[in-house]
Structure formats: structure tokens, C-alpha cells
Amino acid sequence: MTEVFDGIVVGGGIVGCACAYYLSERFPKVLLIEKGPVGGGSTAAGMGHVVVMDDSRAQFALTQYSQQLWNELFPQLEPSCEPRSTGTLWVAADEEEFSHVDGKRKLYESNGLRAEVLDTKAIREAEPHLREGLPGGLLIPGDSVIYPMTAAAWLLDQARLRGAKLLQGRAVVKMGQGKTTLDDGTTLDAHFVVNATGDRAQTLTPGLPITPRKGHLIITDRYPGYVRHQLVELGYLKSAHEMSNESVAFNAQPRATGQILLGSSRQFVGWDPGIDRNLIAKMVARATEYLPGIGSLSVIRTWVGFRATTPNSLPLIGSLQHDPATLVAAGHEGLGITTSLATGKLIADIASGVESKIDRNPFAVSVEVKS
Amino acid sequence: MPELDRFDVVVVGAGPAGLAAANAAAGFGARVALIDENELPGGQIYRASRGSISASVREVIEDLSKKSVVRFDGSTVFEAPSDGVLRLWGPRGTQDIGYRSLVLAVGGRELFLPFPGWTLPNAMGIGGLQALVKAGLDVREKRVVVAGTGPLLLAVGAYLLEHGARVPIILEQAPLKDLALFGAGLVRYPAKIGQGISLGRHIATRLRAGAWVERAEGSRAVESVTWRKGGKSFQTECDFLACAYGFVPNVELPQLLGCEIQDGFVKVDDQQLTSVKGVFCAGEPTGIGGVDLSQVEGRIAGLVAIGQDDQAEALFGKRESWKRFARSMDRAFALRHELMELSTPDTIVCRCEDVRAGDLVAWESSRTAKLQTRCGMGPCQGRICGPATQKLFGWTQGSVRPPLSPVPLSALGRPLDEIEN
Amino acid sequence: MTVRINGKEFEVSPGTSVAAALLNIGYSGFRRSETGESRGPVCGMGICLECRVQIGGVRHVRACMVTCQDHMEIETDA
Numbered sequence: 030m031t032e033v034f035d036g037i038v039v040g041g042g043i044v045g046c047a048c049a050y051y052l053s054e055r056f057p058k059v060l061l062i063e064k065g066p067v068g069g070g071s072t073a074a075g076m077g078h079v080v081v082m083d084d085s086r087a088q089f090a091l092t093q094y095s096q097q098l099w100n101e102l103f104p105q106l107e108p109s110c111e112p113r114s115t116g117t118l119w120v121a122a123d124e125e126e127f128s129h130v131d132g133k134r135k136l137y138e139s140n141g142l143r144a145e146v147l148d149t150k151a152i153r154e155a156e157p158h159l160r161e162g163l164p165g166g167l168l169i170p171g172d173s174v175i176y177p178m179t180a181a182a183w184l185l186d187q188a189r190l191r192g193a194k195l196l197q198g199r200a201v202v203k204m205g206q207g208k209t210t211l212d213d214g215t216t217l218d219a220h221f222v223v224n225a226t227g228d229r230a231q232t233l234t235p236g237l238p239i240t241p242r243k244g245h246l247i248i249t250d251r252y253p254g255y256v257r258h259q260l261v262e263l264g265y266l267k268s269a270h271e272m273s274n275e276s277v278a279f280n281a282q283p284r285a286t287g288q289i290l291l292g293s294s295r296q297f298v299g300w301d302p303g304i305d306r307n308l309i310a311k312m313v314a315r316a317t318e319y320l321p322g323i324g325s326l327s328v329i330r331t332w333v334g335f336r337a338t339t340p341n342s343l344p345l346i347g348s349l350q351h352d353p354a355t356l357v358a359a360g361h362e363g364l365g366i367t368t369s370l371a372t373g374k375l376i377a378d379i380a381s382g383v384e385s386k387i388d389r390n391p392f393a394v395s396v397e398v399k400s
Numbered sequence: 401m402p403e404l405d406r407f408d409v410v411v412v413g414a415g416p417a418g419l420a421a422a423n424a425a426a427g428f429g430a431r432v433a434l435i436d437e438n439e440l441p442g443g444q445i446y447r448a449s450r451g452s453i454s455a456s457v458r459e460v461i462e463d464l465s466k467k468s469v470v471r472f473d474g475s476t477v478f479e480a481p482s483d484g485v486l487r488l489w490g491p492r493g494t495q496d497i498g499y500r501s502l503v504l505a506v507g508g509r510e511l512f513l514p515f516p517g518w519t520l521p522n523a524m525g526i527g528g529l530q531a532l533v534k535a536g537l538d539v540r541e542k543r544v545v546v547a548g549t550g551p552l553l554l555a556v557g558a559y560l561l562e563h564g565a566r567v568p569i570i571l572e573q574a575p576l577k578d579l580a581l582f583g584a585g586l587v588r589y590p591a592k593i594g595q596g597i598s599l600g601r602h603i604a605t606r607l608r609a610g611a612w613v614e615r616a617e618g619s620r621a622v623e624s625v626t627w628r629k630g631g632k633s634f635q636t637e638c639d640f641l642a643c644a645y646g647f648v649p650n651v652e653l654p655q656l657l658g659c660e661i662q663d664g665f666v667k668v669d670d671q672q673l674t675s676v677k678g679v680f681c682a683g684e685p686t687g688i689g690g691v692d693l694s695q696v697e698g699r700i701a702g703l704v705a706i707g708q709d710d711q712a713e714a715l716f717g718k719r720e721s722w723k724r725f726a727r728s729m730d731r732a733f734a735l736r737h738e739l740m741e742l743s744t745p746d747t748i749v750c751r752c753e754d755v756r757a758g759d760l761v762a763w764e765s766s767r768t769a770k771l772q773t774r775c776g777m778g779p780c781q782g783r784i785c786g787p788a789t790q791k792l793f794g795w796t797q798g799s800v801r802p803p804l805s806p807v808p809l810s811a812l813g814r815p816l817d818e819i820e821n
Numbered sequence: 822m823t824v825r826i827n828g829k830e831f832e833v834s835p836g837t838s839v840a841a842a843l844l845n846i847g848y849s850g851f852r853r854s855e856t857g858e859s860r861g862p863v864c865g866m867g868i869c870l871e872c873r874v875q876i877g878g879v880r881h882v883r884a885c886m887v888t889c890q891d892h893m894e895i896e897t898d899a
Contacts, residue, residue: 437867439888510864512863521850521851524863525863525864527864528865529865531865532865535841535885537840538841748854753855784864
């Protein structure tokens, strides 16, 4: 006798957990399959910044919707998820960058988000360790920070309380047409299957335009108050967009522990897990340009992770045209922690055949099927 | 970009194994570097007292300088950035040094098993307390309870008495019969006998075999310990508690270099060669065996590193004899299961992140526990709680990520030296 | 030789490590743990990181690995 699931989610990163969270609100029989620890892949490697990004209209809509969902969840989250309203401070390095700040402010405000332009004096008051003489920046107070691994686990726990099941320690080797085959040969049946395997999604759904983009991170010992907001250089999006092999942008995050998490780098080097010391050196130099005293802070760990990158920097959320029982929720680049919740909502909407609060078209999946 | 400084042999760790390796290699004219984190060579065993160098260490240092060994004192190897290159942080900032052969003589550290109160100030390791006394801690008239297991217990007990401490009791977890067997076995090792007897006379009245600390009590620091023997609990007041359960190997640098680890130790062949070409390992990382075994292993590694295989082979017999001694120690001081059951749900296991035993029971591996509770994620990077959770829950430890020990961010800010081929 | 600990001057013998000096003077708690517990040295050899103090304005320095220097400024619980 085979059990038929309403939906199977493959992948227990934060995106898969968010899918399970919202699917379990609408379907009694949801199964999530994760081969390793929950939140152990890109989720564990990332920063945990919940941020509204103005890269494109679609991205703005998705991140803003997601942030609203996070804000609704914050009061319920376990303390170990460490939700913190740090805000994001976009730092202008020069007058040229500063000249764009007001346009950015208008964009956020026109979408109903608070935004505040800080001048050279105000930015130093907000962040005393920033270099003197910076022209200013833009503060987005509504952004926040969470601890991604515990947040992913919490979402999955809630789904399980609603009846969702977890199958851990088994890898999925094949999926499609409602069938999911495990590495022990078992095949599971479901009305729909969600591929939420992040930077590996193209191995289960061939043809998905996802490329791993490697990032390095550095974390310090505890220095509470040294950095107060998530600090991002205004050139960040420029760097994120460069499709060159390597780019570095300044990004510093105050963790709830008082630790400072330093990014960011982007490299197309496949899944090479090695640490590139020269790239780390560039990140340190970049951080020191903005925070001149940071070199004396004690570093306890460096690591790498892989972002699931798509050509237009938008995640793939939707069903396959040739196989409507296969849904994709992958390709979240560097924003998966933020966009996980909206992704889960959209996937649940698609699965239950209802309209979504935002336009789903920009995230539609198109796959070249090779015969 | 500066050019990489290259050596024939680089030795990491200037304890017994590292000193022996450096001396052996340099004796044949090789260009040798010796790196150690401490301000002076000697390691924990020959640790200099208050900056004043003991006669034996002075001899060692003179020998090293006669042979033109280049010393990198006060320098931490924090990364292995590419094949044949180590990265140090030391008095001259970040330095890259290159090697043809590498001898890892990185020693071991004490094993700590959590019990209620073990995180109180003035509760520390046995070697830990001794190191502090050597660094100037005045223990005169202080009441020190020494507890744990192994020969170090007795050696440090005697050392503390010599330095004016009052040592009310020494608690050895191993039962008396195993100790007696071990003592009888010493007959085969004449050098050890003298030590055994002189220790015995000082401490026989204080030693309690088959006894262990159940918990430590105190408000701002340790004030007393409750210990157990023969099914009964006793309480003893003290100013310090020195408690550790033997040694665990420092395998992090070998792991970072890709050396194969077997049963928790670095796997080496007859010539002390690891699974990585040109990388040797000697001393505690290959198996806990004490100073004599470390020395002979270091010497073998140093000789093979410069191609003196025959000379090295002549030492194999001696090494085997010290290995037998090490095995008899392992048997005598095997840890009793009661020690794994001392913590309560409230007892802290990960001291860096204050993760309690009760927070850990739900997780099936060190990796999951780390992701969900931060156990092992703090500045010591699991060096203390890792071996403890291995004993308590059978968890194996995950991968090692640089830096190997905390360094200032600026240490990572230097691009790699140019490697001239 | 004198060092300043939490703003007060103390005599120490040359060659004493910062950790030993603090203990000799009567400071057994060197730092506050994540949940506010008082902590002091454990391993004595730079591995456990429990003896971190602030020296000369630099935080998170291992007291057991540093020898006292004349006029050194040391802060505990920093």
C-alpha cells in the first residue's frame, strides 16, 4: 500500500522549510526530505539579513512581501532565532554615490517603507567606527537580521506540528511527474513535488539556469556595539551584478552575540570549497576602507558558501510547463533568507491554485527540455 | 609582493618532539625553521619558569642556535594557504613560510569532562595550573585539589607541594589495582622508576585511587569539591581545583593540511610520514605517549625529512619500547563510565557559547548541534567541548576552518607571498 | 614593575604572565561568559580562550599567553 502525499518538498534549507511551513497550512500530507542537517547548506553559510532590495521591481516586491511575512512571524519565533531590528545602512563612499541616495530614498518611501538620508555628521553618529569624511548614506530602519539555521529549523518544527513529516538522511536521486526516488531505490508519490535544493537544483531538474556563486565570510569575536546596523556599501548591487569572475563589496553585520560578520565576495569557480586567501585579503582591505579600526578585531573563523545564481538575479518560483507536478523554489542568490517566506507563500498559492499577493510572472520557470 | 621564505624543513611545535626533529634535521646542514606559539621554545614539559630558562631548555636553545635553526618564537600557524606554505601570525605580523618537508609536532591538550561547577573560576586543568605556576602564579599556602587521571596527576601534585601549595587530596579515577599493575610494569623502564618512587614518597598519603570529582562548589570561585569514592561522597575545601582526564591530540593543523586521521589520531607510517607527501607528524598527535616517545618520534621524523632514513631506522626499536609503555598507560588509566554521567541538564558543556548539556541531548551529531545551539562555534572552535562531546555522546568532530586560533583581522589582510618556482 | 589592572596599580615580578598576575592579586574571574558567568583560566596554554582580557585597549587577548610589561593596562570583564 503506497501512501500518496499532497506535496513533497526536497531540500531542508530555509527555502524548503518555508515551503513546508506554508504548504502545511493548506495540505494535511506534506513531506520534507533532507539528506543532511536542516539548514546545513547555503542557509548555514549565509548572513541572515532580512532586507528589502531595490535591484529590480520584481525583487523589490518579493523582498518587501517577504519582509512583511517575517515581521509577522517575529513575535512567535524562538529567542534562538535571534530576530533583531538592526536596519540597513547603505554607505556612500563618495559624492557620486551619495548623489544617488535621494533617488533610492524616494523609491523606498513610495513603496511605503521608511528611509532616512544621513549626512556626513549623522552617519558617524549612527556608526562611530565608520571612517571620517564619508559623505553619508541611506538608513532603512525596517530591515533586520535573524539566525538562519535556527529559523529554518523553527519553520520546519511548526510545519511538523501541523502534521508535516520529515525524512532525514536520505538523498533524492530523481524527481518528476509526482514521483520522487530516494537513494535507496524507494519511490514516493505525491500530487506535487517542490525542488528546493538551492544551488544544486539543476541536478534534479536538468536545464534550470542556476550556477553556484561562491562567497567568503569572516566572523569576529564579540564586540557588542562596534557595528550597530547592517552596513552595506552603496556599490553593493553594482558588485552583485558584475558577472565578472570575482567581485568584492563591503558588508558588515552585527550579530545578536556581538560578533561581526563580514562579507562579501562573489566568484564563479564552480563548487571549489577552498578558501581563497587573496580574496579574503581584498575583503579585509575593503572593510578597512570603511571601518579603519577593524583590523585589530579578533577573527575566529572564515568559511565559504555557494549562492544559487540565476541570469536575471531573481529566484525561480513556479511549476514546470511540461511537468506541472514539479514545482521549483530555487535560485535565491544572496537573498534566500529574506525571500524564503514569500517563496513558500507563492509555492503554496501555486499548489492550491490561488492568486498570490504579488505578481508571480517574473519568477516563472522556463526550462529547456533536452530530449 | 615579497618572495616566499623557504626552508628545507619546517617544524611546528617546539616541545619534546619538535625540538628533537629540528635538532636531528639541522644536524645534517639542512635549513630548518622551528615555530612555536610560546615566547620561548620548550613546550609544556620544559616550559620555562617565569621567563627564566631552565638549564635543560638553555642547552636546547644553544644547540638550536649552533645548528643555525631559525626560530619563530611567539608565532602561531593559523593557516595553510597552499601546498608547501604555512601562514604565521607573530611579532612581525603575518608571515608566509615555505617548506620542502614539514614536521608537525603540535602536541596535545588536556581532556576536560564537564561536571557541575567545572566552569567556576579557579577550576582548571592540571597541566593548566602547572603552566600558570611556571608563569608566576604563587600557590604558597593555597589548598589545591588535584584530580583526574594519569601520571601527570602525581607529577603536578609533587610539583605543587614543592612550590609551597597545600595539596589535601589527589583523586585518581583509576582503581588501585590498575595503578599497582602499572607501577609494577615500570620496572621495565629504569628511567621512569626513579620518578615513580620519588613521587610516591611525597604523595602516597594524599592519593585516593578510584576517586573522582562529582562537582565543584563556590560563589565567585571554587571553594570546595565534592568527590566520590567507594560509593560515598566527601567534601574537601580548596582554593584551586586542578582537574583533567589525560590528553587529547592537537589534530587541527594536520587536518587542515589534509592528513588522514584514524581513530582521532594522525595516521603515520614507520617513518612518521602522514598521508600527505612531505608532511611528517610526531608526538602526541600520532598517539598519546608522553615525552620519551615524542622525542624519539620527533628525531625519526627529522631524520627522514632530510633523507637520513638509515639513521632513523636505527631508532625504531626504541620507539616501539616507548609505545608499549604508552599502551600500558592507556590500559591503567582507562576512563570510568561514571565520569560521562556527571553533568546535569544545567551543566555547561560549551564554555565559549554557554551551551548546556540539556541543550545538546536533542541533537544527533556535532554538526547539527553546532548549527542549532552554537556548541563549538565560539573562539576556541570546539577545542574544549569537542573532545568532551566525543566522550559524552560519541560525536565525531567536523572540519577545521581557518584561522586555527583567533588572530586579528589584519592578519588575514596580507596577500600571499609570491612563490618562485 | 607595575601594571594597571582596572585602573589600579599593582606590583608584579618580571616574567609573570598576565594570567598569573591577575590570580596573584586576587582576580579569579577574568571575563564574563555569554550568560554572564565569571570565568578564569583553564588550559593555561592558549587553547581554551577562557582567560581573555583587554590589554592596552585590545580586547579578547589571552592572558596566559602574554607576559606582563611595565605600565601595561589590563582590564577584566571588558
